[in-house]
Amino acid sequence: MQGLMIFLEVVVVLLLLVEVFIRLRARRRRLQNRAAAASPNLSRDASVLPVKAVPAPPREVTAIPEAEKVTATLQEALSIDDLLNEANIYLEYGHHAQAATVLRWYVDLNPHETRVINQLLDTYIAMADMDSYADLLESLGEKSAKVPMDETWWRERVEHGLQQDPGNLELLVLAEKVGMTVPMPQEQGIEAVMTAEMALALVARNRDPHYGMAILWRAIAHEPLRLPLYAELLRITHQQHLLEEYINALILLFLTVGSGGKTLRERMLRAGQDLGPHPLWDVLAEWQGDPEELRQLARSRQLEIPKSLPGA
Known part of the structure; x- marks a missing residue:
């Protein structure tokens, strides 16, 4: 009985759907007939109406008077001169930081002004x-196509900077770029502090083995527990x-790692023994x-x- 009721409900739903479909279809036909009846009248009326061309609005051409161009150029020149005058006032009263800020703005806009560049460098x-x-x-240097300075100027400026800061990494790299013999960092007879990071960066940029060994030894004297320094020094000497320089580095490496670094x-x-026989191989082994x-x-x-270093 329950199954029969479900069947009758399904039949009723289907009949309702059929009725809705029929009504929608009839409505759509009526709308199409009305549109077809109205279209001839609309076409006939549209053919009678005159077509008027709407003229485009006139284009306004704004021309900048020549006097205004000249005035703008003069104002720009005056503003640049004002920058330099402002910087000179700062320098006169010893405010170097403010002067450097103003001069750097000027130099960024005018990288060809050698006089102002020298003034800024002297301020630094x-x-x-x-x-x-x-x-x-x-x-x-990145704007080399726009700057007029010659090779002599570059050498003098890099050398002057290294005299003030012998361990400056950027200046040492610039010295190599301009073809200078890279100087050893030293200051008034006292060796400058050479960190491991600075030493490894310098060695990576300069392929001269004797220069690299000197830099690494100086860094080891300052930070003897940094194993990358020994690794680079052993690589260069190998x-x-x-042979003798390799053994010296190996002795310090042994002291650094102690008895715990047996594998290293x-x-x-073994790498040192490939360089040839030596009586100290057995001692170290x-x-x-x-x-x-x-x-x-x-x-x-x-x-x-x-x-x-342990054992010093």
Whole structure:
């Protein structure tokens, strides 16, 4: 009985859907007939109406008088001169930072003005701001097509900067770019601090092995626990077949890693043995971790042990 009721409900729904469909179809036909009846009248009426062309509005051409152009040029020249006058006033009263800001604006807009560039560089030196000094030279180098300075000017300016800040990495890189012999960082006879990051960056930019070894030794003296310094020094000495220098670096590496770095010590020792025979290979291979043995070995080779290194 329940199944019969469900069947009757389905039949009723279907009949309702059919009725809705029939009514919608009839309505659509009526709308189409009305549109067809109205279209001839609309076409006939439209053919009678005259067509008028709407003229386009006249185009206004605004011409800038020649006098206004001249005035704008004069105002621009006056504003640039005002910048320089403002900078000179700052310099007169010793406000170098404000003067440097104004001059840098001017130089960025006029990279061909050598006189103002020299004035800005001298201002940076007066401020002891050698990072800005090097940054300005580097930015001018990127605009080499617009700057008129010759090779002599570049050399003088880079050399002058290195005299003020011998360890400046950017200036050392610029020195190499302009073909200068890269100077060793030193200041008034006292060695400048050479960090591991600076040393590795300098070695990566300069392929001279003797320069690289000197830089790395200086960095090891300052930061003797930085293993990348030893890795780079051992690489250079091995590549150049410098047996004695390799052994010196290996002695300090042994002191640095101690008895705990057995795998690293053995690997570096095997690499050194490829350079040729030497009586110290057996001594280093048999070392049991006593730092006093390495200290004596270093003294016999006149090898200075950094003060902060274990066993110094």
